[in-house]
Amino acid sequence: MRYIFIAMKSSKRKTLLQPFLLSAKNRFFPKNKIPFRTLGVLIFSLAVCLVLYKVVVRVVTYFHSQNELGIILSLKIFQMAWITMFAMLVFSCMVSAVSTLFLSQDNEIIFAAPLAKSDIFFMRYVTTSIYTSWMMIVFSIPIFAAYGTVFKASILYWPLMLGAIISTAATATTFGMGFTVVLVNLFPAKRTKDIILYLSICFGIFIYIIFRLMRPEDLVNPDKYGHFIDYLSSLATPASPYIPAAWASNLLSYYLMDREIDILITALLVVTPLTLFFLGEWAMERWFLSGFTKSQESFGGYRSFFSRGKYKRSSLQWTFLKESKLFLRDSAEWSQLFMIAALVIVYLYNFKVLPVERSMFEEEYVTNLISFLNIGLTGFVVASLAARFVYPSIGAEGGSFYIIMSSPLSTAKYILHKYLFYVIPFTVLALILLVVSNRLLNIEGPMWWISVITGLIITWTVLAMALGFGAIYADFKAENRAAALGGIGAILFLFTAIAFEMAIIFLGGSPVYRVMRGWLRNGVMSAQDLLTLTGWILASVAISLFLALFFIRTGIRKLEASGS
Amino acid sequence: MDELNHTESNTSAGQNNTDDVLVIDSLTKKFGKFTAVDNISLEVKQGEIFGFLGPNGAGKTTTIKMIAGLLQPDNGKIFINNRSLVSEPQKCKQDTGYIPDRPYLFEKLTGFEFLQFIASLYNLEPETFSRNTAHYLKLFDLEDWQHHLIESYSHGMRQKLIISSIFMLEPPLIVVDEPMVGLDPKSARIVKELFKSHALRGTAIFLSTHSLEIAEELCDRIGIILNGSLRALGNLKDLQLAARLEHSDLEEIFLELTGAYELQDIINALRSG
Numbered sequence: 001m002r003y004i005f006i007a008m009k010s011s012k013r014k015t016l017l018q019p020f021l022l023s024a025k026n027r028f029f030p031k032n033k034i035p036f037r038t039l040g041v042l043i044f045s046l047a048v049c050l051v052l053y054k055v056v057v058r059v060v061t062y063f064h065s066q067n068e069l070g071i072i073l074s075l076k077i078f079q080m081a082w083i084t085m086f087a088m089l090v091f092s093c094m095v096s097a098v099s100t101l102f103l104s105q106d107n108e109i110i111f112a113a114p115l116a117k118s119d120i121f122f123m124r125y126v127t128t129s130i131y132t133s134w135m136m137i138v139f140s141i142p143i144f145a146a147y148g149t150v151f152k153a154s155i156l157y158w159p160l161m162l163g164a165i166i167s168t169a170a171t172a173t174t175f176g177m178g179f180t181v182v183l184v185n186l187f188p189a190k191r192t193k194d195i196i197l198y199l200s201i202c203f204g205i206f207i208y209i210i211f212r213l214m215r216p217e218d219l220v221n222p223d224k225y226g227h228f229i230d231y232l233s234s235l236a237t238p239a240s241p242y243i244p245a246a247w248a249s250n251l252l253s254y255y256l257m258d259r260e261i262d263i264l265i266t267a268l269l270v271v272t273p274l275t276l277f278f279l280g281e282w283a284m285e286r287w288f289l290s291g292f293t294k295s296q297e298s299f300g301g302y303r304s305f306f307s308r309g310k311y312k313r314s315s316l317q318w319t320f321l322k323e324s325k326l327f328l329r330d331s332a333e334w335s336q337l338f339m340i341a342a343l344v345i346v347y348l349y350n351f352k353v354l355p356v357e358r359s360m361f362e363e364e365y366v367t368n369l370i371s372f373l374n375i376g377l378t379g380f381v382v383a384s385l386a387a388r389f390v391y392p393s394i395g396a397e398g399g400s401f402y403i404i405m406s407s408p409l410s411t412a413k414y415i416l417h418k419y420l421f422y423v424i425p426f427t428v429l430a431l432i433l434l435v436v437s438n439r440l441l442n443i444e445g446p447m448w449w450i451s452v453i454t455g456l457i458i459t460w461t462v463l464a465m466a467l468g469f470g471a472i473y474a475d476f477k478a479e480n481r482a483a484a485l486g487g488i489g490a491i492l493f494l495f496t497a498i499a500f501e502m503a504i505i506f507l508g509g510s511p512v513y514r515v516m517r518g519w520l521r522n523g524v525m526s527a528q529d530l531l532t533l534t535g536w537i538l539a540s541v542a543i544s545l546f547l548a549l550f551f552i553r554t555g556i557r558k559l560e561a562s563g564s
Numbered sequence: 565m566d567e568l569n570h571t572e573s574n575t576s577a578g579q580n581n582t583d584d585v586l587v588i589d590s591l592t593k594k595f596g597k598f599t600a601v602d603n604i605s606l607e608v609k610q611g612e613i614f615g616f617l618g619p620n621g622a623g624k625t626t627t628i629k630m631i632a633g634l635l636q637p638d639n640g641k642i643f644i645n646n647r648s649l650v651s652e653p654q655k656c657k658q659d660t661g662y663i664p665d666r667p668y669l670f671e672k673l674t675g676f677e678f679l680q681f682i683a684s685l686y687n688l689e690p691e692t693f694s695r696n697t698a699h700y701l702k703l704f705d706l707e708d709w710q711h712h713l714i715e716s717y718s719h720g721m722r723q724k725l726i727i728s729s730i731f732m733l734e735p736p737l738i739v740v741d742e743p744m745v746g747l748d749p750k751s752a753r754i755v756k757e758l759f760k761s762h763a764l765r766g767t768a769i770f771l772s773t774h775s776l777e778i779a780e781e782l783c784d785r786i787g788i789i790l791n792g793s794l795r796a797l798g799n800l801k802d803l804q805l806a807a808r809l810e811h812s813d814l815e816e817i818f819l820e821l822t823g824a825y826e827l828q829d830i831i832n833a834l835r836s837g
Contacts, residue, residue: 311680311693318684322673329672329713399668406632407685408658561636 012115016123019106020130037488045138053142060150075256078147079249084207085140086172086245091200093132093176094183095193100128101180101288102189102295111292121177121284125277129173137169144252151256160255163269164248170273171244178280185287189295194331201335205342244272315409319417323393333389333481340385340429347381347433351440367441368516371451376505378433379458382426383497386466390422391493392484394467394559395474411556415467419552422463430459446519450512450533454540458504461544462497468551469493472558500547504540511536583610584643585659585737585768586631591640593626600626602792603640608768610736613759615783616772619822623792624772625665628741631770632662644737658686661730665742667722671715675706675725678714682729692734700728703754719746731758738762739770744778756782776814786814788821795821 028038063074101124104110110120144165148157184192241247251265312318327333354370394415397404404414434455438448473489484490511532518525525533586608593601601623608614618624629635631642633653642649644656669678676697683693701707704724714722723746730738743759744752759769759782773779779786786803788796796806803817812820 311683311690313684313687313690315684315687318681321677322670322681325677326670326672397670399666400670402632402634402662402664402668403682404685405634406657406660406662407682408654408687409685410654 012119013122016110016115016119017126020123020127049139049142052139053146056143056146057149060146064150074147074150075253078144078253079246081140081143082168082245082249083243085136086168086243087203087207088200089133089136089169089172090176091196091203093128093173094180094196095200096128096132097124097177097180098184098189098193098196100124100131101177102184102292103193107292117284117288118281121281121288125174125177125280128177129170132176133169133173137165140165147252147256153256154259156261157252157255160261161252164252167269167273168245168248171269171276174273174276174280175244178276178283181280181283181287181291184291184295189291197332198335201338205338208342209346244268315413316417316420319414320421323418323421326396336388343381344429344432347377348436348440351437354441364520367443368447368520371438371441371443371447372508372512372516373505374434374437375451375454375458376501378430378437378455379462379501380498381433382430382459383462383466383494383501385429386422386426386462386497387485387490387494389481390418390426390463390466391470391490392475392478392481393418393422394470394555395476395478395484396481398476398478401474401476405559411559415471415552415556419464419467422467423460426459426463427456430455446515446525447512450508450515453537454504454508457537457540457544458501461500461548464548465497465500465551466493468548468553468555469496471555472551474559496547500543504543507539508536582646584608585610585645586614586770587641587643588627588631589641589643591627591630591642592638593623593630593635594638599792601630601637604789604792604794605640606787606794606797608737608770610768611763611766612784613763613769613771613782615779615786616770616789617774617776617779617786617818618789618795622789622822624789625741626792627789628662628739628770628772631739632660633657634662659736661733661735661738663726663730663738663740663743665745667719667726667746669714669717669722669725672713674711674713675701675717675721676710678725679710679729679732683732686733686735688733693732696732696734697728700731704728704751720748720751723747724751727755727758731762735767737768737770741772742774743771744773744775776818780814788818790822 029035060074063070063077066073110123141162144161145158147153148161180192180196183196186192187195247265247268251262251269254260254262351370351374394401405411431452434451438451443451469489469492473487473492475484475487475489478484478487511529514529515525515533518529584607588604588606591601591604592599604623604627606614616624616627626635630637631644631649633649633656642656645659647655647659649656670681673681679697679701680693683697701710704727706721706724706728709717709721714725717725727743738759743755747755756778759771763769763784771779771783780800785797785799787794788803796803798806800814800817803814803821804812806817806821808820
């Protein structure tokens with residue numbers, strides 16, 4: 001009887017996983033088609049893994065070449081990598097778990113069916129874990145493998161490393177899932193999701209800023225070792241025994257250093273995810289239904305908004321209002337402003353601590369060169385942020401896009417309104433990055449103007465390209481703006497934008513160098529140099545206009561042809 | 565029946581009657597090899613409620629999306645108030661209010677903000693906006709909810725908000741896809757009365773529905789579409805003649821014209837089972 005029960009349970013669990021498995025199969029291996037897309041993604045991922053592996057091997061080898069402290073330091077970074085991976089997995093699993101457990105569209109079918117809560121937990125656990133941890137697992141393998149190569153580890157390291165990665169990921173996701181079930185009992189599901197989102201963003205910003213302010217480049221600078229000797233002695237101590245990620249780190253560190261396996265830690269790594277899974281199942285039985293009930297009650301209808309503004313007949317004004325309200329009322333969107341603020345702070349901090357005085361060339365030449373290259377860096381930041389915010393802005397209209405398309409507002413005007421909406425904050429951002437970094441580098445004269453003018457031309461063009469690509473590859477079914485980032489359109493946009501920026505910078509190298517050489521040597525610019533510079537700026541404007549108009553027009557045509 | 569079809573649809577683009585608000589001429593739309601709409605021609609006059617019926621997948625929504633300017637036809641022409649939708653899309657859209665079957669709205673706007681946004685898209689007079697929003701919000705019991713986010717609205721409330729947003733514009737042509745989905749009986753009654761009163765004031769209404777009762781009660785003329793082609797067109801009497809069921813109601817006519825004659829066998833099988 002007991003065997004029949006177990007067999008039924010496992011067949012139900014298999015059935016529950018069918019939609020996930022079949023969707024994945026249909027997505028990656030479509031019937032009667034060669035899966036070019038899947039092969040492309042696979043080759044791209046392998047290439048990224050290979051590059052990551054090579055870079056980490058080089059960095060760790062460099063540490064090793066220093067001295068004993070270098071080895072300790074490299075192992076400390078090894079430990080930090082494990083803990084960061086674990087924390088990121090816990091947060092991302094919790095954010096996903098709120099959605100998959102409480103807000104999924106298929107919940108009504110699943111929960112209305114005669115299924116045990118433990119079976120549902122199993123299904124959600126497997127799918128959420130795969131969604132949240134596959135990328136982390138895939139990209140952590142080359143990092144930890146590089147340590148094995150540099151430390152010349154024996155063959156046992158590889159299964160040990162794989163087991164440790166899987167166990168740590170499973171511990172993080174089981175903990176995240178179980179904790180979410182409990183948390184949704186205290187706060188409504190949507191509020192819980194917001195809270196976890198804020199916490200994870202704060203954690204990300206904290207790690208990012210702390211890591212940068214530690215100035216890791218100084219750690220491998222022998223001149224600074226005197227100041228860091230106390231710090232390095234503390235580095236040698238093993239990580240806290242209460243953090244599961246540290247177990248994996250300690251297990252592998254011992255093995256790398258002494259070729260010994262700590263049985264206790266191995267046992268902990270095996271037992272912990274299993275224990276947490278059963279605890280999660282128990283939490284699901286105990287608390288799930290009340291949390292799910294709450295998640296359906298908390299529809300936010302009690303909140304009213306101040307929207308009594310006087311109606312005016314300007315569609316431009318209302319597009320601005322609509323866009324800003326949708327942005328500011330969506331916590332997943334406006335919370336990204338913190339990330340941008342952290343990015344700007346660290347970006348500018350890099351210029352503040354730049355060791356230009358240690359350069360073998362004249363400081364003025366170096367700062368001007370950096371200022372020129374900074375145009376490209378600013379452009380890169382602008383392109384990345386445009387990929388996150390501007391590119392998905394058309395697809396983000398979702399099912400409501402029919403409203404725009406069936407209205408008398410022309411598609412061209414709609415795109416223009418969107419462009420004008422985004423051009424203001426992006427111009428401010430680009431100006432902050434360019435002007436403040438120029439100030440920190442003490443840049444004055446023609447270079448200041450070159451960097452600001454070219455930076456703005458690049459920013460405005462990249463925005464138009466983002467909107468154009470966003471229109472061509474608009475995904476009206478994407479769950480949120482961030483989801484659109486993984487699409488082929490976003491990748492193509494980024495490649496095109498970066499290629500455009502590099503072309504502008506590359507073309508400008510010679511004319512800017514000539515003008516700046518004359519200016520720095522004699523304080524004057526020859527007419528011929530000025531002419532070449534003007535030619536470059538005019539060519540840049542022409543290329544920019546052509547690209548902006550080309551992509552916007554193609555986007556408009558695509559939108560009009562496909563309707564909604 | 566073909567004769568009926570022919571006589572009803574022989575108005576060509578150049579010969580529009582002045583009171584024709586909507587003229588569809590040989591409209592065709594294909595998705596790959598599949599023909600969703602096949603050479604449809606019809607017209608809707610000022611003050612007329614035109615019912616568009618057909619089984620699931622017959623091509624109703626595709627036709628409606630082409631009239632609303634959301635899909636480009638592969639062939640044929642659409643004229644709204646004697647203007648071509650291809651050459652003057654903005655002017656045609658200005659004259660058309662489209663109510664879809666699924667109420668997708670901007671979730672993070674309040675109901676009132678949504679109405680303001682729609683009004684600004686159609687460049688509505690501020691006085692008309694103030695007068696009409698107050699009227700329709702009250703009529704549909706949305707007054708207390710107007711400053712709440714749309715994400716907190718029920719399906720029916722969303723549908724009522726979209727209907728309000730279109731009636732508020734007072735367009736000469738209203739195109740509606742399944743108007744009563746999700747509406748409570750009171751709101752459904754109000755919507756029916758609104759259709760009638762607006763038609764009396766001259767608005768042309770193109771209405772797609774599965775509800776034969778609604779079609780029978782509201783529509784002056786009905787078109788039945790099957791596999792992308794117009795199967796029949798005319799008033800109830802014309803349809804009765806076409807189906808050779810002179811004393812039958814619309815349900816029987818619909819089943820006859822859409823080839824649901826095997827239905828009787830299914831019913832018999834179910835009853836015997």
